[in-house]
Amino acid sequence: GDLVLNGKLFGALDVPSINLTGIVTATELDINGNANISGVSTFQNNVHLLDSDRLQIGGSAGTVDGIELYHDGSHSYIQDSGTGELRLRTNVFNLQNAAGDETLIGATENDSVALYFNNSQKLVTTNTGAIVTGILTATGLDVADKITHTGNTDTTIRFPGNDILTVELSGTEHLRVDTTATRITDKLAHTGDPDTMIRFPAANTVSVET
Numbered sequence: 001g002d003l004v005l006n007g008k009l010f011g012a013l014d015v016p017s018i019n020l021t022g023i024v025t026a027t028e029l030d031i032n033g034n035a036n037i038s039g040v041s042t043f044q045n046n047v048h049l050l051d052s053d054r055l056q057i058g059g060s061a062g063t064v065d066g067i068e069l070y071h072d073g074s075h076s077y078i079q080d081s082g083t084g085e086l087r088l089r090t091n092v093f094n095l096q097n098a099a100g101d102e103t104l105i106g107a108t109e110n111d112s113v114a115l116y117f118n119n120s121q122k123l124v125t126t127n128t129g130a131i132v133t134g135i136l137t138a139t140g141l142d143v144a145d146k147i148t149h150t151g152n153t154d155t156t157i158r159f160p161g162n163d164i165l166t167v168e169l170s171g172t173e174h175l176r177v178d179t180t181a182t183r184i185t186d187k188l189a190h191t192g193d194p195d196t197m198i199r200f201p202a203a204n205t206v207s208v209e210t
Helices: none
Strands: 003-009 018-024 054-058 066-071 076-080 092-096 103-108 113-117 120-125 130-132 146-149 152-158 165-169 172-177 182-184 187-190 193-199 207-209
Touching: none
Parallel strands: 003 018
Antiparallel strands: 054 066, 066 076, 092 103, 103 113, 113 120, 120 130, 146 152, 152 165, 165 172, 172 182, 187 193, 193 207
């Protein structure tokens, strides 16, 4: 029949049902069925779940409404099927490869988030946007105001209005393109021969210099 025990249990025991209050000390515990434990369970060394056995957190007895951790023999899974979001909370987040010698994703509270390729940082967020190291390939680019040369904020390609593009050097506009014309501030020079040029010195005036 059932065994009801208040206190400590030592040794081997084979019964269909046990109701224990107190401490269970065993070198090996084999439970075939369900274990309903109230209180704190402390494990030393490892807890080993075999392939396709799942650590299930959340929900009521017999019903999973939360998160599951398991390995199916081929892949490992963190599966959230419960109500709400899956939230990871930490001040510093570092996603690494299986060997632990490469960073894949890094994130720091109140600071940057970084993406890596082969342990080399390629994209990192900043307080003003993001920095990309290397080549960025995109099917489209939506720019609100301007494209600025790194290290030289006076060299820009601007989009000051609809259907308007300008090129600025040293903070001064040198080229403007809109739906009516392409406008040059001063001159067109021959590549390799800066003394050969077409100039626009004044309104309604064109000169050719060689």
